[in-house]
Amino acid sequence: MNYETYHPHPNLAAIVKCHWTLEVPGDLEAPKQRVIPDGCIEMCFILGDDVRRFTDENEFIIQPRTMVFGQITKPYYVQPTGYVNTFAVRFYPFGFANIINRPIAELADKETPLTELFGERATRELEQKIINATATSSRIEAVESFLLQQLTDQSTVENIVKSTIDALAQSKGSASIDSILTDDPSKRRNLERKFSKQVGISPKQLGKIIRLQAALKMMLDNPEETLTQVAYENEYYDQAHFIKDFKAFTGINPKNYLSDDQMMLSSLIYSKD
Numbered sequence: 001m002n003y004e005t006y007h008p009h010p011n012l013a014a015i016v017k018c019h020w021t022l023e024v025p026g027d028l029e030a031p032k033q034r035v036i037p038d039g040c041i042e043m044c045f046i047l048g049d050d051v052r053r054f055t056d057e058n059e060f061i062i063q064p065r066t067m068v069f070g071q072i073t074k075p076y077y078v079q080p081t082g083y084v085n086t087f088a089v090r091f092y093p094f095g096f097a098n099i100i101n102r103p104i105a106e107l108a109d110k111e112t113p114l115t116e117l118f119g120e121r122a123t124r125e126l127e128q129k130i131i132n133a134t135a136t137s138s139r140i141e142a143v144e145s146f147l148l149q150q151l152t153d154q155s156t157v158e159n160i161v162k163s164t165i166d167a168l169a170q171s172k173g174s175a176s177i178d179s180i181l182t183d184d185p186s187k188r189r190n191l192e193r194k195f196s197k198q199v200g201i202s203p204k205q206l207g208k209i210i211r212l213q214a215a216l217k218m219m220l221d222n223p224e225e226t227l228t229q230v231a232y233e234n235e236y237y238d239q240a241h242f243i244k245d246f247k248a249f250t251g252i253n254p255k256n257y258l259s260d261d262q263m264m265l266s267s268l269i270y271s272k273d
Helices: 114-118 120-132 136-150 159-170 185-198 203-221 227-233 239-250 261-272
Strands: 002-006 016-024 033-035 041-046 051-054 060-062 066-069 076-080 084-091 111-113
Touching: 002 136, 016 136, 041 120, 066 114, 066 120, 084 136, 111 114, 114 120, 120 136, 185 203, 203 227, 203 239, 227 239
Parallel strands: none
Antiparallel strands: 002 016, 016 084, 033 076, 041 066, 041 084, 051 060, 051 076, 066 111
16 A cells, blocks of 8 residues: 655645645555545545545445545445545545635535536546646646636635634644634634635534544554543543544544544554655
């Protein structure tokens, strides 16, 4: 399993967190992989064999070859049918709202084909450039050119949204919204409305996801840490609170996280993020 990340062009660095690639040989028997919330939106190009996304225990759909997966608020499962070769763009929480003209919340917890967002002609042209490219650098050049054409005025990124996300990131998700808006708590309703428009989830929910990501990374980097230590370092009320949030976003108990083969992909991604 080979996962790599790449920095975006400086002109896109305000909205794009990274580009990434994932390759897995087709001769490996791949179990279902649990995908968990990370607060970001992904634009994905499936270049290998099809990928299943499970809608329940035994039912699944085949994911579109080119798609955007919106904000994730609950875990879901994917499983490759053979060779995995994926190229993708990971957007910051507020980033993707700057290149489309529809409510970002409509994209949550599902895959949306690129044709629905950018039209048949523009999407097919981009697809062919991505498919025909012989190197990742060429794919990055093609998708960045496309994104720059779609990008609206960067002033549409509301300061109140970006400053709140920055504060949540700096506190690893532990800061309360009231503490962030200390200068004017009355801004909260305005913030909620702008978050819904630009991020697709509430600031409180994003804060929980960011804090969970910090806890996951700590568990990967320091597997000897106890759950009590992880909960304390990430400012959960107590271990019970940590376990409750962990299970809500991942579907499993944190004790089973490091040994769960359905978390191999997530663990690989978060270890490099």
